[in-house]
Amino acid sequence: MDRELWHCSDCGDEREFVQPPCTDGHTEDGGHCPEWACVDCGTALVTGVVVLQPAVVAATVRARIAA
Numbered sequence: 501m502d503r504e505l506w507h508c509s510d511c512g513d514e515r516e517f518v519q520p521p522c523t524d525g526h527t528e529d530g531g532h533c534p535e536w537a538c539v540d541c542g543t544a545l546v547t548g549v550v551v552l553q554p555a556v557v558a559a560t561v562r563a564r565i566a567a
């Protein structure tokens with residue numbers, strides 16, 4: 501399994517990230533899955549970018565509707 505060191509925003513420090521088994525079909529055609537997970541807290545990253553929390557997304561959508 502591949503391992504990479506990235507900064508984890510939840511841990512507040514460099515952490516080892518591993519690729520969990522892909523359930524979205526990214527690897528079905530031989531490609532690489534962009535999803536990684538912190539081995540300490542499980543925070544998910546997609547190619548090094550922290551996945552937005554659903555609450556943040558919802559707030560952004562509401563702000564766009566209100567504009």
Ligand SMILES: [Zn+2]
Nearest residue numbers: 522524526533
């Ligand atoms: Zn995947």
Ligand SMILES: [Zn+2]
Nearest residue numbers: 508511538541
């Ligand atoms: Zn972490």
